[in-house]
Amino acid sequence: MKRHFFALFLAIAASFPSLALADQPGITVEQPWSRASIGDSRPGAAYLVVQNTGTEIRVLTGVETDMAMMPQIHRTTTDANGVSQMAPAGEIEILAGESLTLAPGGLHIMLMRLNQPLVEGESYALTLVFKNGHNVDISVPILGVAARGPEN
Amino acid sequence: MISRRTVAGYLAGSVALAGVVLAIGWWQVDGPGAAPAAPLRPLPLSEMSFSMQDQNGAEVSPGGLIGKPSLVFFGYTFCPDVCPTTLSDISTWLTELDAGAEQLNAVFITVDPARDTVAAIAQYIGYFHPALQGWTGSKAETDHAVADFRASYTLGEGPDYAVDHTSGVFLFQADGRFAGVIDLHEDRAQAVAKVERLLQP
Numbered sequence: 001m002k003r004h005f006f007a008l009f010l011a012i013a014a015s016f017p018s019l020a021l022a023d024q025p026g027i028t029v030e031q032p033w034s035r036a037s038i039g040d041s042r043p044g045a046a047y048l049v050v051q052n053t054g055t056e057i058r059v060l061t062g063v064e065t066d067m068a069m070m071p072q073i074h075r076t077t078t079d080a081n082g083v084s085q086m087a088p089a090g091e092i093e094i095l096a097g098e099s100l101t102l103a104p105g106g107l108h109i110m111l112m113r114l115n116q117p118l119v120e121g122e123s124y125a126l127t128l129v130f131k132n133g134h135n136v137d138i139s140v141p142i143l144g145v146a147a148r149g150p151e152n
Numbered sequence: 153m154i155s156r157r158t159v160a161g162y163l164a165g166s167v168a169l170a171g172v173v174l175a176i177g178w179w180q181v182d183g184p185g186a187a188p189a190a191p192l193r194p195l196p197l198s199e200m201s202f203s204m205q206d207q208n209g210a211e212v213s214p215g216g217l218i219g220k221p222s223l224v225f226f227g228y229t230f231c232p233d234v235c236p237t238t239l240s241d242i243s244t245w246l247t248e249l250d251a252g253a254e255q256l257n258a259v260f261i262t263v264d265p266a267r268d269t270v271a272a273i274a275q276y277i278g279y280f281h282p283a284l285q286g287w288t289g290s291k292a293e294t295d296h297a298v299a300d301f302r303a304s305y306t307l308g309e310g311p312d313y314a315v316d317h318t319s320g321v322f323l324f325q326a327d328g329r330f331a332g333v334i335d336l337h338e339d340r341a342q343a344v345a346k347v348e349r350l351l352q353p
Contacts, residue, residue, distance in 0.1 A: 038229070038276060038279070041230075042232070045232040045233050078335075078336055078337075081304065082320045083316055083319070084234050084317065085316035086314050105233065105234060108232070145236065145279035145280075146236065146239070146240045146279050148240045
């Protein structure tokens with residue numbers, strides 16, 4: 001079942017035109033997007049799909065961007081009582097041939113202490129930091145405050 | 153005639169069986185096999201007794217929602233992931249409703265009144281469906297509201313604190329009775345079906 005979902009997901013992901021594509025040895029980033037912020041006092045969020053097309057495990061350790069002083073990868077979890085909380089995700093392993101999805105309600109890039117507002121229609125540079133030192137630079141388009149996914 | 157030995161054997165067997173049954177019972181009810189306790193149901197809106205301010209600064213209370221079905225969501229405007237996602241979801245459901253969004257109340261209640269003033273909440277909900285209301289109040293009123301909904305929240309620490317909070321959308325019938333919850337990860341079609349069901353007479 002899980003494998004079917006994965007295949008379906010890949011099929012759907014492949015059918016979207018990529019908004020940005022970074023090709024470093026073995027890593028492809030697809031569908032990056034960020035929500036516009038209201039001013040610069042609230043944290044921003046960004047989402048994307050990282051594919052490890054290489055033959056070795058890759059470990060994502062964090063992100064860097066000039067947009068925020070404290071960009072971090074966080075994970076939202078919801079307990080049996082329906083209470084959601086966020087916590088730093090720590091290092092994330094991506095097995096060879098697998099992909100990692102950052103999407104609303106789960107893993108996300110949290111842009112804490114914005115240096116400037118995230119303005120709808122603009123985009124910004126973001127670096128995915130990998131343990132092996134082969135970092136990946138991408139451009140993240142900024143969608144509306146109420147955007148739900150990369151397509152709107 | 154049954155020998156004393158046989159009786160003793162039956163007795164020992166029964167005691168052992170009872171022990172096993174008790175052990176299984178403990179495992180399923182209180183032990184590691186126990187299902188997680190179901191969250192308590194919110195009070196009917198008619199029995200809630202808090203009052204807050206809406207995005208226009210007007211005094212509002214849950215009793216005022218009776219007459220139309222209601223969707224109620226707890227969150228805070230500094231929430232980067234769950235809250236904008238859920239408010240976008242609610243906005244989409246409202247847009248997709250055949251009967252029209254004015255047939256429903258949709259209320260966002262902040263669990264972070266220190267940062268979410270009336271002005272802050274008004275600006276925030278302005279980015280979502282125009283039918284959305286945003287309520288804020290004192291810390292005491294917020295705690296009262298959270299208790300009446302049997303929800304919970306925990307303020308984080310530091311200047312950039314996050315707030316853990318109940319993230320489901322509470323559903324209420326037009327008469328104020330609790331009608332269920334739409335969870336954060338619930339399928340969109342299923343969520344809209346739940347909202348449509350609220351509107352059926």
